[in-house]
Amino acid sequence: MPTFTPPPLPSDDKRWKIVNGTMRKSGFARYALIETLHTVQSSFGYLDDEAIRFVARSLRVPLSQAYGVVTFYHYFSLKPPGKHTITVCAGTACYIKGADKLVAAAEKRLGVKQGQTTKDGQISLMTARCVGACSRAPVVLCDGNVAGEATAEQVLEQLERWAVE
Amino acid sequence: MTIEELEQIAESVRLENAKFDFEVNVCMDLACASQGADKLREALVQAAAASGKSILVRKTGCMGPCSAGPLVKVDEDDTLYSHVKAENAEAIVSSLGGTPVPELQCELNEHFDKQVRVVLENAGHIDPEKIDDYISRDGYKALMIALIEMTPNGVIHRITESGLRGRGGGGYPTGLKWSTVAKAGGDLKYVVCNGDEGDPGAFMDRSVMEGDPHRVIEGMAIAAYAVGASKGFIYVRAEYPVAVARLTTALREARRRGLLGNNIGGTTFNFDVEIRLGAGAFVCGEETALIASIEGRRGTPKPRPPYPAVSGLWGKPTLINNVETYANIAPIVRNGGKWFADMGSERSKGTKVFALTGKIANTGLVEVPMGIKLREIIEVIGGGVPGGHTFKAVQTGGPSGGCIPADMLDIGVSYDALLKVGSIMGSGGMIVMDDTSCMVNVAKFFIEFCMTESCGKCIPCRAGTAQMHTLLTRICEGVGTMEDLELLEDLCSTVKETSLCGLGQTAPNPVLSTLKYFREEYMEHIQHKRCPAGVCKIEAPVEVLA
Numbered sequence: 038m039p040t041f042t043p044p045p046l047p048s049d050d051k052r053w054k055i056v057n058g059t060m061r062k063s064g065f066a067r068y069a070l071i072e073t074l075h076t077v078q079s080s081f082g083y084l085d086d087e088a089i090r091f092v093a094r095s096l097r098v099p100l101s102q103a104y105g106v107v108t109f110y111h112y113f114s115l116k117p118p119g120k121h122t123i124t125v126c127a128g129t130a131c132y133i134k135g136a137d138k139l140v141a142a143a144e145k146r147l148g149v150k151q152g153q154t155t156k157d158g159q160i161s162l163m164t165a166r167c168v169g170a171c172s173r174a175p176v177v178l179c180d181g182n183v184a185g186e187a188t189a190e191q192v193l194e195q196l197e198r199w200a201v202e
Numbered sequence: 203m204t205i206e207e208l209e210q211i212a213e214s215v216r217l218e219n220a221k222f223d224f225e226v227n228v229c230m231d232l233a234c235a236s237q238g239a240d241k242l243r244e245a246l247v248q249a250a251a252a253s254g255k256s257i258l259v260r261k262t263g264c265m266g267p268c269s270a271g272p273l274v275k276v277d278e279d280d281t282l283y284s285h286v287k288a289e290n291a292e293a294i295v296s297s298l299g300g301t302p303v304p305e306l307q308c309e310l311n312e313h314f315d316k317q318v319r320v321v322l323e324n325a326g327h328i329d330p331e332k333i334d335d336y337i338s339r340d341g342y343k344a345l346m347i348a349l350i351e352m353t354p355n356g357v358i359h360r361i362t363e364s365g366l367r368g369r370g371g372g373g374y375p376t377g378l379k380w381s382t383v384a385k386a387g388g389d390l391k392y393v394v395c396n397g398d399e400g401d402p403g404a405f406m407d408r409s410v411m412e413g414d415p416h417r418v419i420e421g422m423a424i425a426a427y428a429v430g431a432s433k434g435f436i437y438v439r440a441e442y443p444v445a446v447a448r449l450t451t452a453l454r455e456a457r458r459r460g461l462l463g464n465n466i467g468g469t470t471f472n473f474d475v476e477i478r479l480g481a482g483a484f485v486c487g488e489e490t491a492l493i494a495s496i497e498g499r500r501g502t503p504k505p506r507p508p509y510p511a512v513s514g515l516w517g518k519p520t521l522i523n524n525v526e527t528y529a530n531i532a533p534i535v536r537n538g539g540k541w542f543a544d545m546g547s548e549r550s551k552g553t554k555v556f557a558l559t560g561k562i563a564n565t566g567l568v569e570v571p572m573g574i575k576l577r578e579i580i581e582v583i584g585g586g587v588p589g590g591h592t593f594k595a596v597q598t599g600g601p602s603g604g605c606i607p608a609d610m611l612d613i614g615v616s617y618d619a620l621l622k623v624g625s626i627m628g629s630g631g632m633i634v635m636d637d638t639s640c641m642v643n644v645a646k647f648f649i650e651f652c653m654t655e656s657c658g659k660c661i662p663c664r665a666g667t668a669q670m671h672t673l674l675t676r677i678c679e680g681v682g683t684m685e686d687l688e689l690l691e692d693l694c695s696t697v698k699e700t701s702l703c704g705l706g707q708t709a710p711n712p713v714l715s716t717l718k719y720f721r722e723e724y725m726e727h728i729q730h731k732r733c734p735a736g737v738c739k740i741e742a743p744v745e746v747l748a
Contacts, residue, residue: 067497067498068496068497068498069498070498070499071478071479071481071495071498072478072479072498074481075440075479075481098498102499105500106498106499106500109483109500109501109657110480110481110482110483110501111481111482111483112440112441112480112481112482113481113482127402128402128403129402129403129559129560129597129600129631129633129647129648130402130403130559130560130633131402132402132647133559133560133561133633133635133639133644134560134561165441166400166402166441166482166484166651167400167401167402167403167404167405167441168232168441169232169399169404169405169408169441169442170232170233170236170405171402171403171404171405171557171559171565171631171633172233172268172269172405172557172558172559172565172566172567173232173233173236173237173268173565174559174560174565176236182236183232183235183236184236185233185236185237
């Protein structure tokens with residue numbers, strides 16, 4: 038049986054080596070698809086066409102299947118994130134404690150809907166299914182840092198600080 | 203590694219700790235961390251160094267009452283301090299050996315008195331990143347007892363005798379599940395830990411994985427020995443990066459200590475565990491969908507049978523249990539099945555960890571014996587509804603569960619009792635709602651969640667939840683009619699009865715339970731175009747002049 042030669046790295050960007058490392062660890066097995074996509078997203082911030090094609094070819098997964106996996110899972114993003122990301126938790130406890138008001142305040146201030154990034158690429162507004170900090174609801178993540186018992190004023194203040202950077 | 207060697211390690215940890223005059227534990231779980239626990243810990247370390255006293259400052263997992271955080275506990279006299287700030291560090295350190303600082307002392311005696319800690323027994327006592335801390339509290343002893351003194355069947359018998367039922371929500375008898383996998387043929391089998399914890403409003407599994415990761419690994423190893431598996435997977439949500447990091451450290455440490463790998467405990471038993479990351483799909487909590495996701499595919503469920511116990515991961519017999527289920531295994535093996543069965547109610551044994559959140563004074567993690575009245579959890583342990591508001595409902599079981607009204611709070615918490623009132627045990631989220639919550643809106647919230655999370659494979663779930671959402675939106679907007687309500691009820695039963703997997707089959711539960719107990723709120727929206735709680739934005743009806 039001819040041995041499989043994985044495709045060359047798309048460029049000499051060092052991050053591709055990290056991606057390749059994840060695939061090599063599993064011997065380029067197909068089940069490593071989700072793991073590898075995680076590595077791509079944590080290295081590049083999102084998944085673009087080039088990355089999905091490269092991973093699909095390396096793991097010998099049909100492109101349609103790779104794309105199917107990317108779009109099935111909420112965690113994967115096809116768009117580059119803004120310089121900063123504000124994530125409002127949309128779990129049950131946060132909903133009960135008025136998370137919708139935080140989303141509305143941020144949407145109004147930024148002029149974008151949840152899931153979008155401001156035109157200048159500065160701030161992304163996201164919602165999360167539940168980050169597991171329910172006891173401190175409503176919860177907001179500012180670039181990944183958890184802030185509990187958040188108020189609309191605090192959200193606006195944070196957005197203001199990012200805007201003047 | 204033998205039992206004697208484990209005891210030697212435990213002894214050396216005790217000797218090491220005895221070198222310190224005081225042990226001060228700082229809760230570093232998400233809730234406390236988000237309130238500055240990290241700075242507090244640094245301040246304590248500095249204050250300790252400056253004081254000249256010999257003090258061990260330890261970072262631990264969740265201590266329970268998150269609303270009182272950041273929390274600090276002094277081991278010597280069990281003093282618990284609440285709402286501690288970095289500037290309090292000196293006062294705490296200088297009080298050691300004398301009288302505790304009165305103004306910082308946690309006043310939640312009743313909150314703790316009603317609790318029984320089995321799953322959470324190590325939380326707040328050990329550094330989750332130190333395997334020896336775990337070993338010093340009888341960690342991995344159960345695994346050694348199982349491997350050296352018990353047969354695989356003996357282990358299964360003990361689990362069966364304990365009456366333990368799956369803590370992920372379904373409540374399937376754990377011993378029965380194990381024996382099915384054990385009896386399945388083939389020499390390659392898998393054990394999987396479901397750490398997907400998709401229910402919004404539940405975080406017990408996160409706290410266990412972060413605060414006591416070895417407990418989960420030990421449970422999995424015992425399960426693997428019992429069913430004849432040599433390979434395990436922990437499937438963790440990507441939204442829990444700390445849990446992933448802690449488990450990764452724990453696995454590495456367990457391998458280093460020879461508690462994972464080949465010839466564990468000098469026996470012929472081989473076992474190792476890999477972590478697999480979820481990627482944000484609620485349906486992956488369903489076991490066949492979870493298997494598809496571990497295999498690197500879209501997480502769509504398959505019809506059962508065949509059950510994973512017979513044909514699971516890569517077609518091999520696979521045991522899937524939830525984090526909390528595995529966390530119960532070691533104490534059962536150590537203390538016996540009867541010890542566990544003596545706790546709880548007739549058909550629901552042991553304890554259950556709940557994540558108490560929403561409109562309640564004491565939010566956080568609680569562990570209670572099964573059978574305890576809901577009222578005790580809410581009013582005594584939880585401290586009731588704050589801010590002069592009145593209790594309206596408690597939601598259990600996440601999007602698959604239901605809302606339980608005030609006049610049903612005297613039921614005992616068990617799988618069967620919760621099912622009887624139209625909810626489920628679920629994984630353990632308990633969200634309290636007061637008079638400011640609109641129950642129609644709550645139902646809409648859950649259906650929206652299920653609609654978004656439906657994998658789309660079967661029509662009743664994919665189309666049914668979308669239609670239910672449209673109807674609920676109409677009612678919330680004040681344009682719903684009685685026909686809409688009738689159609690909604692009809693859809694509930696169709697989706698419930700004809701969906702492929704648990705997600706669809708249980709998606710109507712929040713609607714059904716609110717219709718059952720809070721029908722008048724639906725009627726207010728439909729007939730009087732009014733939201734009693736003032737949540738739904740209903741435009742005032744146009745006055746028609748006579």
